[in-house]
Amino acid sequence: MAVIGGLAMLLLAGPSAQAQQDNQLVPQASAKNQVSHPKPSARQKQAGKPGQNHAIKQEAANETRVAQATKTESAKTPHQLILQVNSNEPAMMNLALNNATNVAQYYHDLGEAVSIEVVTFGPGLHMLRDDTSPVKPRIEVLAMSHPEISFKACGNTRDNMRKAENQDINLIPQATVVKSGVVRVMELQEQGWSYVKP
Numbered sequence: 001m002a003v004i005g006g007l008a009m010l011l012l013a014g015p016s017a018q019a020q021q022d023n024q025l026v027p028q029a030s031a032k033n034q035v036s037h038p039k040p041s042a043r044q045k046q047a048g049k050p051g052q053n054h055a056i057k058q059e060a061a062n063e064t065r066v067a068q069a070t071k072t073e074s075a076k077t078p079h080q081l082i083l084q085v086n087s088n089e090p091a092m093m094n095l096a097l098n099n100a101t102n103v104a105q106y107y108h109d110l111g112e113a114v115s116i117e118v119v120t121f122g123p124g125l126h127m128l129r130d131d132t133s134p135v136k137p138r139i140e141v142l143a144m145s146h147p148e149i150s151f152k153a154c155g156n157t158r159d160n161m162r163k164a165e166n167q168d169i170n171l172i173p174q175a176t177v178v179k180s181g182v183v184r185v186m187e188l189q190e191q192g193w194s195y196v197k198p
Contacts, residue, residue, distance in 0.1 A: 077113075078113035078114060078115050079103075079107055079112065079113065079114040079115070079194075080114070080115045080116075080188070080191075080192065080194065081100075081103055081114065081115070081117070081193065081194050081195075081196065082117050082119055082185055082189065082194065082195045082196065083096045083100055083116065083117070083118045083196055083198060084096075084119050084120075084121075084181075084185055084195070084196070084198075085118060085119070085124035085127050085198065086120070086121050086123065086124040086181075086197075087122075087124055088123035088126045088127075090134040090135065092124075092198055093124075093127045093134065093135045094135060094138075095198040097118075097135060097138055097139070099196065099198060100116050100146070100149045101142065101146065101149075103116060104146045104148055104149055105146075113148075114148055115148055115150075116146075116149045116150070117150050117152055117184075117188065117193075118149065118150070118151045118152065119152045119178070119181050119184050119188075120151070120153055120154060120157075120181060121153075121154035121157045121180070121181025121182060122154070122157055124181075125153055125154060125158060125161065125169075125181075127139075127151075128151055128153045128172055128174075128175040129169060129170070129171060129172070130170040130171055130172050131170065133172060136172055139151065139172060139174050140172075140174065143174040150174075150176065151174050151175045151176065152175070152176055152177075152178045152181065152184055153171050153175045153177050153178070153181070154177075154178065154180060154181030154182070154184075155177045155178060155179045156179065156180050156181070157181065158171070158177065
């Protein structure tokens with residue numbers, strides 16, 4: 001009879017003992033879950049809130065608009081280039097014209113404004129002299145196809161050539177006289193123009 005009573009106690013206590021054992025396992029499983037799935041940070045919780053998501057999306061949209069506006073503004077600002085020619089070498093003159101043509105075409109393809117000045121002084125004035133220019137026909141064509149390219153002749157150099165040669169120095173029609181070619185280059189640089197000497 002005592003044996004039967006003991007068995008009955010075991011049977012009755014069995015489910016309760018099993019439940020206790022299960023309860024001890026559950027916290028261990030829960031601890032494992034915490035390691036493999038950490039709780040979200042406070043920032044992640046805030047980012048998950050609907051109002052916060054909207055604010056983050058709005059900020060990203062504003063940054064995109066600012067970047068686009070900056071790009072548009074730079075496209076509206078004309079690019080400005082000075083090309084100096086102070087040599088009577090046809091190769092140097094042609095190099096300056098090549099550079100002017102390439103830069104003009106590059107920005108034309110982008111749909112952006114550009115201004116290019118070819119400034120001549122010293123022996124480079126021969127580039128714009130009507131009687132001695134080795135590139136006169138090329139300048140005529142270039143001036144028609146690229147009005148953003150202009151040609152400046154140094155007035156000081158022209159006066160000195162007039163005195164030395166004892167004759168008038170006629171320039172090609174595309175040339176404009178400035179008082180001093182060097183001063184013109186300097187002043188344009190002070191205004192933010194980029195400077196290149198071929």
